[in-house]
Amino acid sequence: xxxxxxxxxxxxxxxxxxxxxxxxxxxxxxxxxxxxxxxxxxxxxxxxxxxxxxxxxxxxxxxxxxxxxxxxxxxxxxxxxxxxxxxxxxxxxxxxxxxxxxxxxxxxxxxxxxxxxxxxxxxxxxxxxxxxxxxxxxxxxxxxxxxxxxxxxxxxxxxxxxxxxxxxxxxxxxxxxxxxxxxxxxxxxxxxxxxxxxxxxxxxxxxxxxxxxxxxxxxxxx
Amino acid sequence: xxxxxxxxxxxxxxxxxxxxxxxxxxxxxxxxxxxxxxxxxxxxxxxxxxxxxxxxxxxxxxxxxxxxxxxxxxxxxxxxxxxxxxxxxxxxxxxxxxxxxxxxxxxxxxxxxxxxxxxxxxxxxxxxxxxxxxxxxxxxxxxxxxxxxxxxxxxxxxxxxxxxxxxxxxxxxxxxxxxxxxxxxxxxxxxxxxxxxxxxxxxxxxxxxxxxxxxxxxxxxxxxxxxxxxxxxxxxxxxxxxx
Numbered sequence: 001x002x003x004x005x006x007x008x009x010x011x012x013x014x015x016x017x018x019x020x021x022x023x024x025x026x027x028x029x030x031x032x033x034x035x036x037x038x039x040x041x042x043x044x045x046x047x048x049x050x051x052x053x054x055x056x057x058x059x060x061x062x063x064x065x066x067x068x069x070x071x072x073x074x075x076x077x078x079x080x081x082x083x084x085x086x087x088x089x090x091x092x093x094x095x096x097x098x099x100x101x102x103x104x105x106x107x108x109x110x111x112x113x114x115x116x117x118x119x120x121x122x123x124x125x126x127x128x129x130x131x132x133x134x135x136x137x138x139x140x141x142x143x144x145x146x147x148x149x150x151x152x153x154x155x156x157x158x159x160x161x162x163x164x165x166x167x168x169x170x171x172x173x174x175x176x177x178x179x180x181x182x183x184x185x186x187x188x189x190x191x192x193x194x195x196x197x198x199x200x201x202x203x204x205x206x207x208x209x210x211x212x213x214x215x216x217x218x219x220x221x222x
Numbered sequence: 223x224x225x226x227x228x229x230x231x232x233x234x235x236x237x238x239x240x241x242x243x244x245x246x247x248x249x250x251x252x253x254x255x256x257x258x259x260x261x262x263x264x265x266x267x268x269x270x271x272x273x274x275x276x277x278x279x280x281x282x283x284x285x286x287x288x289x290x291x292x293x294x295x296x297x298x299x300x301x302x303x304x305x306x307x308x309x310x311x312x313x314x315x316x317x318x319x320x321x322x323x324x325x326x327x328x329x330x331x332x333x334x335x336x337x338x339x340x341x342x343x344x345x346x347x348x349x350x351x352x353x354x355x356x357x358x359x360x361x362x363x364x365x366x367x368x369x370x371x372x373x374x375x376x377x378x379x380x381x382x383x384x385x386x387x388x389x390x391x392x393x394x395x396x397x398x399x400x401x402x403x404x405x406x407x408x409x410x411x412x413x414x415x416x417x418x419x420x421x422x423x424x425x426x427x428x429x430x431x432x433x434x435x436x437x438x439x440x441x442x443x444x445x446x447x448x449x450x451x452x453x454x455x456x457x458x459x460x461x462x463x464x465x
Binding site: 155157161165172175179197201204215220 | 301353356357359360361363364367368373374376377379380381383384385387388391392394395396398399
């Protein structure tokens with residue numbers, strides 16, 4: 001247990017320090033949201049209608065792009081080999097790394113949501129709903145994206161290929177995240193049903209992600 | 223003769239060379255019967271002659287999912303049993319599966335034009351087949367992106383299995399998304415409501431297409447084995463030249 005706690009603490013520290021790049025995700029999120037009015041026009045009514053979808057898409061892309069680094073830096077300096085050889089099960093180590101990554105790169109996205117909601121003319125309820133669904137849904141994005149990150153490090157290929165492979169897997173999260181936020185804002189369908197399915201998706205990916213990532217690391221790194 | 227005996231590629235090549243002509247002949251015969259029956263099947267009272275598209279469309283759609291199942295079993299073979307031919311099977315199946323999926327989408331949109339008045343509709347079933355097509359293309363891109371076949375095989379196996387778990391979830395969520403956005407406007411075609419004059423040709427076509435897949439898959443696996451042999455011979459030749 002202490003080994004995992006130490007791993008989480010180490011990863012968060014590295015991510016927050018110079019060269020860690022965790023906060024670049026937030027900057028990217030902000031940039032995507034700022035680009036949207038240029039694409040659809042500065043119509044506040046339209047923006048507030050599209051708001052939840054824009055925020056979800058931005059968060060999806062931001063968390064995907066930061067995931068590239070999840071294993072890459074550790075692979076370059078050799079600490080990934082140490083983690084694979086240690087007595088802690090690799091699945092748990094992967095889960096710990098993903099958790100640390102979510103705390104360092106996913107949570108800031110959610111904290112930034114209210115400010116970005118202001119830019120998109122979302123009211124209090126809508127902003128709260130989007131932030132809440134992001135809080136429930138971004139773990140699923142991190143944990144499924146981790147599979148792509150593990151494949152990227154074993155294949156020495158990142159970027160576009162991994163995005164193409166991982167994005168279709170994140171469609172369910174996007175569907176239920178946007179559905180729950182829309183239900184909270186406009187009704188008439190209930191907020192509870194899509195929101196609990198969103199939580200279920202996060203829990204499922206919490207199980208599948210570490211196993212698949214550990215499997216591809218085990219088979220790929222030798 | 224068990225599966226492990228086939229682990230020797232030479233034995234597999236010899237056996238498949240003997241089986242392949244029979245399989246091809248059976249495919250041709252069944253396809254001929256199926257096509258004849260489909261062509262002579264009566265017109266639907268609502269859809270007219272366009273219902274004949276169904277005899278091509280439905281087997282394609284069925285195989286688009288069946289091939290992913292075959293690839294998942296092959297991926298288990300790669301990861302769990304390390305069967306040397308499993309990754310050949312998985313790699314050879316992906317383009318065939320993508321082709322069946324594309325044909326299902328294509329015939330579906332040809333059928334949709336006279337029936338729904340549009341080539342494309344963001345209907346739940348169409349959307350999830352389109353996502354399946356994207357996943358096939360992603361897998362093929364992964365196979366092409368990595369030079370070393372065994373390294374690519376393990377990565378592709380992990381991804382195929384994750385996809386196999388995810389496909390039902392995607393299907394379910396797309397269903398949800400669609401009912402949320404628009405009422406179901408698509409005709410439903412349950413198996414039990416299908417008349418016998420349609421059902422029998424459809425089943426014959428389904429079996430014929432499955433045989434077609436098996437034939438193409440075996441041939442593609444043979445090609446892949448030979449391609450790998452050529453590759454290793456070329457590498458040997460290159461290293462001899464260097465020495």
